[in-house]
Amino acid sequence: MSSRADAAFYTQLLRAYLDSANDAIFVVCDELKFLVCNPLMAAWMGLSEDELTAHNQRRPITELLGHTESVERFRAAAEQAFQGRPQRFECFISPERNKARWIEINMTRVDVEAGDMIIAVARDTTEKHEQLARIHYQSLHDTLTGLPNREYLQECLQGYKETSDELSLLVVDLARFKDVNEALGHDIADDVLRIVGNGLQNVAKPYQDCTVCRLTGDQFAIVCTGSAAVRVNDIAAVVQTLFAKPIHQSGFDLTLGCKIGLAMFPSHVVDCGDLLRSAEVALYEAKSHPTARIKTFCPELSNCGNHRLALVNDLNAAIENWQLHVCLQPIVPLRGEAPLRLEALARWTHSENGEIQPEQFISLAEATGQIVPVTQLIMEQALDDCAQLIRQARISTVSVNISPHCLLDLGFARWVAALMQQKQIPSEALMLEITESVAMSDRMQKYSVIALKELGVQVSIDDFGTGHSSLSKLKQLPVTELKIDKSFVLDMLQDENDAAIVEASIHLAHSLKLEVVAEGIENNSTLERLKQLGCDYAQGMYLCKPLRLPALLEWLGKRNDADQVA
Numbered sequence: 001m002s003s004r005a006d007a008a009f010y011t012q013l014l015r016a017y018l019d020s021a022n023d024a025i026f027v028v029c030d031e032l033k034f035l036v037c038n039p040l041m042a043a044w045m046g047l048s049e050d051e052l053t054a055h056n057q058r059r060p061i062t063e064l065l066g067h068t069e070s071v072e073r074f075r076a077a078a079e080q081a082f083q084g085r086p087q088r089f090e091c092f093i094s095p096e097r098n099k100a101r102w103i104e105i106n107m108t109r110v111d112v113e114a115g116d117m118i119i120a121v122a123r124d125t126t127e128k129h130e131q132l133a134r135i136h137y138q139s140l141h142d143t144l145t146g147l148p149n150r151e152y153l154q155e156c157l158q159g160y161k162e163t164s165d166e167l168s169l170l171v172v173d174l175a176r177f178k179d180v181n182e183a184l185g186h187d188i189a190d191d192v193l194r195i196v197g198n199g200l201q202n203v204a205k206p207y208q209d210c211t212v213c214r215l216t217g218d219q220f221a222i223v224c225t226g227s228a229a230v231r232v233n234d235i236a237a238v239v240q241t242l243f244a245k246p247i248h249q250s251g252f253d254l255t256l257g258c259k260i261g262l263a264m265f266p267s268h269v270v271d272c273g274d275l276l277r278s279a280e281v282a283l284y285e286a287k288s289h290p291t292a293r294i295k296t297f298c299p300e301l302s303n304c305g306n307h308r309l310a311l312v313n314d315l316n317a318a319i320e321n322w323q324l325h326v327c328l329q330p331i332v333p334l335r336g337e338a339p340l341r342l343e344a345l346a347r348w349t350h351s352e353n354g355e356i357q358p359e360q361f362i363s364l365a366e367a368t369g370q371i372v373p374v375t376q377l378i379m380e381q382a383l384d385d386c387a388q389l390i391r392q393a394r395i396s397t398v399s400v401n402i403s404p405h406c407l408l409d410l411g412f413a414r415w416v417a418a419l420m421q422q423k424q425i426p427s428e429a430l431m432l433e434i435t436e437s438v439a440m441s442d443r444m445q446k447y448s449v450i451a452l453k454e455l456g457v458q459v460s461i462d463d464f465g466t467g468h469s470s471l472s473k474l475k476q477l478p479v480t481e482l483k484i485d486k487s488f489v490l491d492m493l494q495d496e497n498d499a500a501i502v503e504a505s506i507h508l509a510h511s512l513k514l515e516v517v518a519e520g521i522e523n524n525s526t527l528e529r530l531k532q533l534g535c536d537y538a539q540g541m542y543l544c545k546p547l548r549l550p551a552l553l554e555w556l557g558k559r560n561d562a563d564q565v566a
Contacts, residue, residue, distance in 0.1 A: 018038035025119075026061075082116055105122045107119070107121075261279045431457070432458070434459065489526065
């Protein structure tokens with residue numbers, strides 16, 4: 001074959017490759033005009049190959065990209081490529097004759113006799129960018145109502161850090177939504193939340209510079225800028241009027257009512273980033289006073305309010321830095337050879353204020369939307385501490401208290417499953433404790449509790465006796481045990497009513513084939529009486545106080561030695 005035939009063959013081969021390539025391929029000269037391109041590149045530009053490459057028609061590619069920022073990026077990359085530095089970058093193109101798209105370009109200098117030129121290979125990355133945009137949107141918006149979420153609001157407030165303009169923030173809590181949720185169930189409750197979201201948007205619309213967000217559960221926020229910021233009290237009054245009227249849904253007239261916390265920048269806070277926390281402190285004050293409908297944050301609120309705001313900040317830091325820790329309290333078997341169990345209890349040692357009571361920081365976490373990360377942190381530490389004890393069969397289960405907010409988080413059950421797999425612990429070794437009122441909720445029964453039970457974890461009804469259990473509901477619940485509230489156990493030897501409640505609870509549990517734990521054991525007489533009544537497990541300071549892991553291991557060692565002597 002002659003050299004001319006060879007050249008023709010390789011030219012045809014190269015042409016076939018260019019025509020069949022899944023990527024756009026093109027060559028440009030030092031003037032950034034097309035010398036060669038394949039059909040895909042021509043199609044992207046909305047021109048024929050001849051129009052792009054014909055000597056008398058060639059135009060610089062920078063005139064065809066249609067996006068100023070991308071033109072500058074292409075020029076800068078080409079300059080680097082001509083200096084012998086290969087380039088890889090993404091840009092957005094919007095040609096006049098074809099649709100806009102994102103493309104990733106790899107370009108390299110080619111040095112030939114005719115002069116330097118760039119050969120480039122481009123790939124369409126539009127789908128990737130659209131997917132990332134969807135993920136970003138979903139991360140900043142509530143899936144139920146379509147409203148911006150807490151993360152969006154926090155990003156929004158951070159974006160105003162350099163502003164001197166006035167900002168106002170309303171945090172709205174639906175006063176009686178829990179009743180609607182429990183009485184009418186999940187589907188209607190979700191419909192009500194959508195109606196609430198639409199109603200708040202209608203309230204905000206006439207004021208223009210307002211954004212409505214759903215923070216968590218039954219809490220919403222309205223951030224007001226511009227002219228709306230100075231009319232925030234008017235907006236709050238309209239919101240109150242909205243929820244004072246009944247909502248018509250599924251044949252019911254539902255009057256929700258609301259509590260509102262208000263904070264303003266720069267009147268109340270010097271940093272926009274503190275605006276949400278300040279409004280939540282004001283809301284907490286409103287919820288603490290039965291007759292209050294709206295509270296405005298200000299230094300005169302109360303020392304408690306200021307202290308609470310500081311605790312909100314400190315709690316957030318404690319979560320991020322793993323400063324919350326776990327104490328473990330034994331749950332001791334009272335009958336037969338049943339194995340020992342443990343309950344994980346959250347503790348917070350504050351650097352300045354010392355020990356913060358769990359009741360205080362748990363309620364704080366629930367009010368500010370931090371309870372899910374708090375629970376996850378405590379559960380992860382508990383499983384770290386107990387994994388070896390479980391594998392050695394020194395304990396059978398570790399119990400963790402679960403807030404309703406966790407159960408309403410649709411991803412919580414998946415997170416628990418992943419954690420159990422990661423720690424290599426059998427699912428039945430985890431006991432989740434939920435309160436009686438939560439267990440009786442139709443929504444919790446139908447969705448959250450069953451979802452957790454399907455994972456194989458055990459479920460306990462905590463504080464049993466303090467709520468209003470329905471026997472028909474109770475026997476349908478996927479629970480393992482009842483835990484009698486300590487308020488009945490403490491005085492059961494002196495108070496006949498308490499003793500009757502304890503005895504009835506034990507008989508009820510056993511009739512439903514459930515085990516019983518009595519908590520709050522503070523003396524041997526109470527312990528012996530519970531044994532006589534057939535209680536399965538006991539927990540309390542008389543038996544052992546909550547301990548950090550090293551002290552617990554020492555306690556377990558002494559208990560094992562005592563058992564061997566006996």
